[in-house]
Amino acid sequence: xxxxxxxxxxxxxxxxxxxxxxxxxxxxxxxxxxxxxxxxxxxxxxxxxxxxxxxxxxxxxxxxxxxxxxxxxxxxxxxxxxxxxxxxxxxxxxxxxxxxxxxxxxxxxxxxxxxxxxxxxxxxxxxxxxxxxxxxxxxxxxxxxxxxxxxxxxxxxxxxxxxxxxxxxxxxxxxxxxxxxxxxxxxxxxxxxxxxxxxxxxxxxxxxxxxxxxxxxxxxxxxxxxxxxxxxxxxxxxxxxxxxxxxxxxxxx
Amino acid sequence: xxxxxxxxxxxxxxxxxxxxxxxxxxxxxxxxxxxxxxxxxxxxxxxxxxxxxxxxxxxxxxxxxxxxxxxxxxxxxxxxxxxxxxxxxxxxxxxxxxxxxxxxxxxxxxxxxxxxxxxxxxxxxxxxxxxxxxxxxxxxxxxxxxxxxxxxxxxxxxxxxxxxxxxxxxxxxxxxxxxxxxxxxxxxxxxxxxxxxxxxxxxxxxxxxxxxxxxxxxxxxxxxxxxxxxxxxxxxxxxxxxxxxxxxxxxxxxxxxx
Numbered sequence: 001x002x003x004x005x006x007x008x009x010x011x012x013x014x015x016x017x018x019x020x021x022x023x024x025x026x027x028x029x030x031x032x033x034x035x036x037x038x039x040x041x042x043x044x045x046x047x048x049x050x051x052x053x054x055x056x057x058x059x060x061x062x063x064x065x066x067x068x069x070x071x072x073x074x075x076x077x078x079x080x081x082x083x084x085x086x087x088x089x090x091x092x093x094x095x096x097x098x099x100x101x102x103x104x105x106x107x108x109x110x111x112x113x114x115x116x117x118x119x120x121x122x123x124x125x126x127x128x129x130x131x132x133x134x135x136x137x138x139x140x141x142x143x144x145x146x147x148x149x150x151x152x153x154x155x156x157x158x159x160x161x162x163x164x165x166x167x168x169x170x171x172x173x174x175x176x177x178x179x180x181x182x183x184x185x186x187x188x189x190x191x192x193x194x195x196x197x198x199x200x201x202x203x204x205x206x207x208x209x210x211x212x213x214x215x216x217x218x219x220x221x222x223x224x225x226x227x228x229x230x231x232x233x234x235x236x237x238x239x240x241x242x243x244x245x246x247x248x249x250x251x252x253x
Numbered sequence: 254x255x256x257x258x259x260x261x262x263x264x265x266x267x268x269x270x271x272x273x274x275x276x277x278x279x280x281x282x283x284x285x286x287x288x289x290x291x292x293x294x295x296x297x298x299x300x301x302x303x304x305x306x307x308x309x310x311x312x313x314x315x316x317x318x319x320x321x322x323x324x325x326x327x328x329x330x331x332x333x334x335x336x337x338x339x340x341x342x343x344x345x346x347x348x349x350x351x352x353x354x355x356x357x358x359x360x361x362x363x364x365x366x367x368x369x370x371x372x373x374x375x376x377x378x379x380x381x382x383x384x385x386x387x388x389x390x391x392x393x394x395x396x397x398x399x400x401x402x403x404x405x406x407x408x409x410x411x412x413x414x415x416x417x418x419x420x421x422x423x424x425x426x427x428x429x430x431x432x433x434x435x436x437x438x439x440x441x442x443x444x445x446x447x448x449x450x451x452x453x454x455x456x457x458x459x460x461x462x463x464x465x466x467x468x469x470x471x472x473x474x475x476x477x478x479x480x481x482x483x484x485x486x487x488x489x490x491x492x493x494x495x496x497x498x499x500x501x502x503x504x505x506x507x508x509x510x511x
Contacts, residue, residue: 050382079388090383092375104387107290154387 007056018218034215040198083155091139098135181207295398304406315414319421341444343422357460369489372472373482407461467493
């Protein structure tokens with residue numbers, strides 16, 4: 001269970017998060033929607049500790065993860081529970097594809113032998129629909145869709161309990177987007193993982209989400225099961241999911 | 254009046270803050286050098302990139318500098334019939350000053366820029382964030398191997414540069430200045446003291462540290478986008494070069510004035 005309570009964050013004069021309160025139950029898939037620049041990525045990075053919130057509390061299974069006193073080992077143990085798919089893939093371009101996927105497996109106190117890590121990497125690549133030959137290529141030799149898949153394989157390589165997806169379909173053609181959405185849904189269900197996705201792609205939302213939360217103006221505007229999303233009278237949600245230019249959300253931001 | 258004072262004070266404050274940030278960065282890199290985990294493969298790659306592949310540029314710089322030095326010292330020495338000092342002054346000049354300083358500046362241009370551009374691009378494309386989420390400290394994984402490699406490789410590069418520079422002087426001496434080869438070499442060896450070379454190697458280690466530190470610091474603090482990476486690269490080369498020249502003066506003062 002991930003709980004955010006009254007989380008605030010501002011950069012200079014720009015108040016990005018102004019009191020976000022949200023709960024994500026274990027084993028469920030939460031999708032956060034909202035326009036560009038509404039702070040979705042910042043919210044995700046706050047949970048991971050990549051960005052330190054100015055105020056508020058973030059807990060994972062009751063433990064405060066924003067505590068300043070967290071030691072290196074605690075932090076490693078915390079991060080070991082997470083996998084993350086970055087928007088641009090964020091693959092390490094100096095490493096082969098399989099070394100990217102096996103990055104965590106090859107390092108740290110529980111490091112696996114190279115051959116075994118490679119085997120797992122190839123298995124994960126197969127899981128996301130890539131051939132074993134891909135393993136020895138460099139990320140720069142792959143198409144955008146393939147890079148996303150490798151990023152996905154890396155995120156799930158160490159069997160994390162919680163997986164974050166940062167705009168998983170941005171920059172992909174509709175078919176590839178559909179494939180990635182389906183993969184995410186399958187993998188999350190099959191691993192029993194808790195998933196948190198941020199996106200502004202409504203087809204993604206419908207494919208991936210159990211629950212949806214809309215972030216606007218630095219707060220959660222609406223949250224509920226995906227089945228109730230279409231019926232909600234909230235004008236912000238309605239404008240967003242139907243992509244209307246007219247409505248309470250200013251089109252010039 | 255207040256505006257004028259403000260305009261004067263702001264850059265000073267910014268400069269002081271920057272010095273503080275660099276010092277903190279240097280301290281945390283040094284702190285991580287001795288604590289595990291150690292990334293030996295990254296260290297090996299960095300030694301190859303920073304040390305081995307810098308050999309040609311350092312060698313070429315040294316050979317031409319040694320040659321030009323011989324010509325200049327001959328021209329200067331002939332004004333008071335002291336042409337015979339060419340071998341020893343070339344050797345001392347290369348070992349104490351020109352080997353480490355020019356070598357350092359060439360490595361700054363080659364290495365500080367590439368480190369800053371690489372790490373800056375990693376920052377911009379979220380690869381640094383990805384490292385963190387994979388339980389890997391970016392400072393340890395990226396900065397420590399590079400700083401260590403540069404600090405260890407530079408003295409070797411300087412040593413090689415010294416030898417090639419002295420050889421450049423010898424080549425010019427025997428082909429253009431009518432020196433006898435054996436006499437030239439004997440004069441070089443007789444007048445060169447171990448500390449002449451040793452001090453240059455120590456300078457080399459310090460310059461190597463500066464080069465990699467500036468590359469890593471500016472890369473990790475790169476602003477977004479292509480422009481941000483460009484600015485980081487420029488800042489890395491400029492700051493490394495200036496710091497090398499400043500550190501050279503300080504070290505010379507410490508080593509050779511008593």
